């Protein structure tokens with residue numbers, strides 16, 4: 001089944017979500033709450049895209065794994081052509097989002113599909129038939145019902161100098177408290193659950209490499225409405241006072257609420273568990289057989305390719321409107337953005353072209369996908385810096401709101417003093433409102449943190465290019481030097 005936006009809103013209204021705390025209150029109707037309303041509207045748009053004529057051919061597919069038509073975002077690519085098809089579908093979605101809203105339903109649909117693709121050669125092989133069946137059923141449920149997942153995988157920031165098992169309370173990180181005949185009882189919290197308050201399912205998949213204590217070695221999927229699942233929401237960045245879409249064009253479309261996910265003695269039924277008690281198997285999950293890292297970074301490349309197109313458009317529009325586009329220093333900066341754009345496009349296409357054919361799935365080239373996505377951890381904040389630099393102090397003095405244009409006396413002043421060579425005042429203010437909401441507002445700053453940290457810490461990720469990603473190939477490069485060293489003459493003995 002492919003849902004419509006209205007089906008998703010109905011599901012939220014019926015309470016198919018976790019308990020949500022916002023500023024000391026429990027949220028009863030999440031669809032009407034000002035902190036979540038815009039995001040729910042955007043998710044609803046995501047579902048509706050699947051029904052629009054210009055998107056249908058990209059976003060809908062007959063899915064042989066479930067025997068019916070589903071969203072392309074659940075589709076398991078079996079060859080290069082099918083991976084391209086999946087990528088083009090995701091690209092359509094992110095062009096619609098202008099590269100924002102990275103925790104739209106498609107993100108975790110790809111994860112759920114990926115686990116299904118490795119049901120046999122990883123989950124079955126390592127954890128046995130029961131876990132394999134769980135993976136298959138969880139995928140079929142998600143794809144058939146077009147469900148919306150959140151995920152949270154990082155332990156709270158209690159004390160990073162010690163592993164969570166050595167903290168005063170070892171159940172700050174989510175851990176198994178006890179086993180029962182029905183399942184596992186778990187307790188703890190996880191960061192950072194973007195979209196948690198309006199999601200219907202959750203994936204909990206911790207990076208257990210940081211702490212191999214077996215109580216943390218558990219991955220599962222769960223309905224968020226299960227007893228004990230709670231989301232403590234951060235402050236909403238939604239427009240305050242009388243302001244709205246004119247003043248906050250990005251926030252009012254793409255503000256993505258984040259929350260702390262708390263699992264308060266939650267029962268995880270056995271048929272929702274997919275990984276248990278074998279911490280050493282994380283390597284196969286993250287880096288080898290399943291290679292989750294390769295896949296989620298590939299998704300980031302697609303998101304961020306769309307975003308870079310949007311940011312390039314923003315920078316060029318500003319430069320051309322205010323007549324700075326002929327300065328060589330500005331051209332150099334616009335060129336820099338376009339270089340990142342080309343790198344994104346190259347990484348996206350090359351990870352497809354040079355992907356890996358496995359028996360059940362064709363996957364993007366992990367080295368290229370991870371490298372391109374990791375580049376973005378520094379490239380996107382740098383693009384924001386460029387936008388700040390070319391718009392300079394003029395990014396700040398923009399009239400407060402749309403009503404400034406409704407006052408005829410003031411409008412005459414605005415039309416005279418806020419116009420630019422290339423744009424009338426109203427257009428220029430619209431453009432600069434987009435600019436500020438991208439580089440300066442709470443939403444803008446949140447996205448910059450997202451671009452830097454949503455795949456983990458950039459220092460560690462860049463270092464991993466050496467320690468993990470190129471582990472098998474790095475000696476090949478050293479050999480190119482070594483061979484010349486071996487040919488060089490040695491001193492006579």
Ligand SMILES: Cc1cc2nc3c(=O)[nH]c(=O)nc-3n(C[C@H](O)[C@H](O)[C@H](O)COP(=O)(O)OP(=O)(O)OC[C@H]3O[C@@H](n4cnc5c(N)ncnc54)[C@H](O)[C@@H]3O)c2cc1C
Pocket residue numbers: 103151152153154157160191192193194195258446447449450451453454455456457459460
């Ligand atoms: C806006 C946003 C949305 C996100 N959405 C999600 C989501 O939906 N789901 C999800 O699971 N995750 C999400 N994340 C990612 C995640 O929650 C963390 O932000 C990310 O994994 C980094 O962890 P941390 O913030 O605890 O920082 P840490 O990893 O603790 O790093 C903090 C600082 O300490 C340093 N540091 C920490 N440990 C070490 C070490 N061992 N050696 C050297 N230096 C170290 C780092 O360099 C860094 O400067 C999101 C992140 C952001 C910013």
